[in-house]
Amino acid sequence: MSDLFNLKNLPTDLKPAVVDLLYRLADDSILIGHRNSEWTGIGPILEEDIAFSSMAQDKMGHAAAYYTLLHELGEQDPDTLAFMRDAHDFRCCQFVALGNIAPDAPAESPDNCNNPTRDRLMAHGDWAISFVRQFLFVQADVVRNSALESSRYDPLASLCRKIRGELRYHTMHAESTLRHLAHGTDDSRDRIKKSFVYLWPYALGLFEATAHDQALADACICPTQADLQREWRARIDPMLADAGLTIDESVQPKFGGRTGKHEQALVDALADMQKVYRLEPTATW
Amino acid sequence: MVQTVLGQRNDKPGDPGYEESLARFEARIARGDKVEPGDWMPDAYRQQLIRLIHVHANSEICGALPEGTWICHAPSLKRKMALVAKVQDEVGHGQLLYRAAETLGKSREEMIDELISGKAKYSNVFHYPAESWADVCVIAWLIDAAAIVNQKMMAEGSYGPYARALKRICYEEAFHLTHGYDMCISMATGTKLQRDMLQNAINRWWEPIMMFHGPSDKESKHTEQLMKWRIKLKTNDQQRQEFLQKYLPKLFNLGLTVPAEWNLKLDPQTKEWTYAEPDWEKFIGVVRGGGPVSAQRLETRRLSHEQGRWIREALTAAARGQRAPMPAA
Ligand SMILES: [Fe+2]
Numbered sequence: 001m002s003d004l005f006n007l008k009n010l011p012t013d014l015k016p017a018v019v020d021l022l023y024r025l026a027d028d029s030i031l032i033g034h035r036n037s038e039w040t041g042i043g044p045i046l047e048e049d050i051a052f053s054s055m056a057q058d059k060m061g062h063a064a065a066y067y068t069l070l071h072e073l074g075e076q077d078p079d080t081l082a083f084m085r086d087a088h089d090f091r092c093c094q095f096v097a098l099g100n101i102a103p104d105a106p107a108e109s110p111d112n113c114n115n116p117t118r119d120r121l122m123a124h125g126d127w128a129i130s131f132v133r134q135f136l137f138v139q140a141d142v143v144r145n146s147a148l149e150s151s152r153y154d155p156l157a158s159l160c161r162k163i164r165g166e167l168r169y170h171t172m173h174a175e176s177t178l179r180h181l182a183h184g185t186d187d188s189r190d191r192i193k194k195s196f197v198y199l200w201p202y203a204l205g206l207f208e209a210t211a212h213d214q215a216l217a218d219a220c221i222c223p224t225q226a227d228l229q230r231e232w233r234a235r236i237d238p239m240l241a242d243a244g245l246t247i248d249e250s251v252q253p254k255f256g257g258r259t260g261k262h263e264q265a266l267v268d269a270l271a272d273m274q275k276v277y278r279l280e281p282t283a284t285w
Numbered sequence: 286m287v288q289t290v291l292g293q294r295n296d297k298p299g300d301p302g303y304e305e306s307l308a309r310f311e312a313r314i315a316r317g318d319k320v321e322p323g324d325w326m327p328d329a330y331r332q333q334l335i336r337l338i339h340v341h342a343n344s345e346i347c348g349a350l351p352e353g354t355w356i357c358h359a360p361s362l363k364r365k366m367a368l369v370a371k372v373q374d375e376v377g378h379g380q381l382l383y384r385a386a387e388t389l390g391k392s393r394e395e396m397i398d399e400l401i402s403g404k405a406k407y408s409n410v411f412h413y414p415a416e417s418w419a420d421v422c423v424i425a426w427l428i429d430a431a432a433i434v435n436q437k438m439m440a441e442g443s444y445g446p447y448a449r450a451l452k453r454i455c456y457e458e459a460f461h462l463t464h465g466y467d468m469c470i471s472m473a474t475g476t477k478l479q480r481d482m483l484q485n486a487i488n489r490w491w492e493p494i495m496m497f498h499g500p501s502d503k504e505s506k507h508t509e510q511l512m513k514w515r516i517k518l519k520t521n522d523q524q525r526q527e528f529l530q531k532y533l534p535k536l537f538n539l540g541l542t543v544p545a546e547w548n549l550k551l552d553p554q555t556k557e558w559t560y561a562e563p564d565w566e567k568f569i570g571v572v573r574g575g576g577p578v579s580a581q582r583l584e585t586r587r588l589s590h591e592q593g594r595w596i597r598e599a600l601t602a603a604a605r606g607q608r609a610p611m612p613a614a
Pocket residue numbers: 345374375378454458
């Protein structure tokens with residue numbers, strides 16, 4: 001490849017594309033981390049509680065690192081980016097913002113002195129949704145990350161090389177847990193299947209192409225979303241087949257997230273996340 | 286319990302050879318030997334340890350609740366990650382301790398059932414709600430500090446698996462303490478809103494903290510036996526004193542105060558803190574399930590356990606290699 005780009009020599013016309021890419025990576029990471037950490041301390045079994053917490057923490061760390069790259073490119077500091085932007089400013093896919101609860105769950109839940117989100121999670125939470133999302137997400141994450149390891153934008157490439165090791169655990173966990181649950185009981189297989197059907201259109205939203213898609217690919221900064229999606233499918237199709245999960249190819253993807261169009265789920269997640277920070281935005285907590 | 290399955294252990298007063306075995310056992314303890322799971326031990330020693338480790342394990346997973354509630358509200362990326370890490374550690378401690386108790390013949394499932402049914406206890410401090418972000422700061426600093434005083438002592442105890450688990454736990458607790466202290470410094474040196482939040486949290490938590498190490502030596506019925514067998518190496522009052530000596534000066538240094546009714550005074554002669562005796566009747570009521578959020582804590586643990594049922598069943602079936610036939614794709 002021709003010479004690498006860094007902070008100093010990144011062509012001005014490519015900068016908005018790189019900024020957009022970094023927002024997508026950062027916002028995906030913070031949201032999946034936030035949603036997965038909703039289970040921390042109340043996970044359905046201790047081992048998975050610990051696994052989800054550990055992966056959530058990794059993703060929050062990745063988010064902080066991507067936000068730092070953004071800050072270096074002139075955007076605001078990482079905490080301001082995470083805690084002071086509103087839903088329409090976020091560039092995550094809708095998939096990562098979804099709650100850990102089936103869409104048809106009752107609205108009310110008893111007050112068990114956690115917080116409304118956690119109380120609702122306790123009463124109506126569906127860990128199968130969380131897990132299947134995690135499976136589909138990490139497989140996309142690892143595909144994206146390994147492609148970006150050779151990105152021409154060098155700060156991103158070197159970050160992704162650092163992240164590689166952590167993602168190895170995420171994929172191992174996802175793959176072995178899927179095998180166990182898919183080959184466990186009739187009940188576990190049904191739950192996995194039901195969650196998969198619900199999540200699939202949202203998962204496709206991971207690969208929503210933005211206006212910068214071709215420019216990033218032409219500049220060897222990031223492959224097109226179509227290419228990434230193809231690679232993702234090559235990875236997951238055999239695993240899904242082994243788990244007895246059938247893909248409905250006619251499903252319409254849930255797009256919109258990459259241009260700031262979100263469902264209520266993101267608004268709710270951000271209301272939780274930004275609540276204390278916004279009590280006093282200039283304070284150091 | 287596993288005991289009956291294993292047959293006669295001759296580990297109770299009156300059993301054949303009990304006195305001789307006891308003498309050998311106590312001589313080992315006095316030498317500083319660690320007792321290992323397969324070794325002979327008096328039944329009373331086994332039961333006391335099961336009780337203690339079980340309560341400790343329960344406290345870890347119930348302790349994950351008040352702080353866990355605030356993860357989704359943590360006000361910076363750094364705090365959010367640190368809080369997830371801390372609560373994750375606490376759950377890990379629970380897992381480690383249930384395993385240590387299992388070496389004495391009681392299963393995790395049984396212990397969690399007893400927790401949920403209210404039969405088994407957990408630490409008094411986790412019967413209270415975390416009302417604000419500042420509560421999370423106070424818990425991570427002062428309650429972890431109080432727990433460290435206890436756990437460092439217990440880590441020198443005579444039962445090998447428990448002592449080893451505690452060594453690892455203490456290593457992680459040191460990070461919790463740093464994280465908690467750091468949060469309290471930020472709050473105490475922050476805006477008026479933050480300082481008020483923190484002081485209010487301390488006012489609310491001070492009574493449960495004073496009670497944390499358990500009833501005064503005058504009232505504690507287990508202490509003597511526990512100390513003889515090196516299950517415990519310091520009395521409750523000694524631990525409380527150690528905590529006060531170490532942390533009160535730091536607390537005052539941050540410009541914080543303790544509610545006046547505690548009448549805390551440093552005795553210039555003994556260099557020990559004197560204080561108003563906590564209401565031990567109240568303490569007993571709290572740990573028996575009469576605390577402000579005791580019912581909600583158990584209900585949360587019950588719901589979490591219920592939600593895990595299908596996963597436990599699936600993992601058990603998968604481990605048995607019982608592959609359910611896959612429907613044609
Ligand atoms: Fe702990």
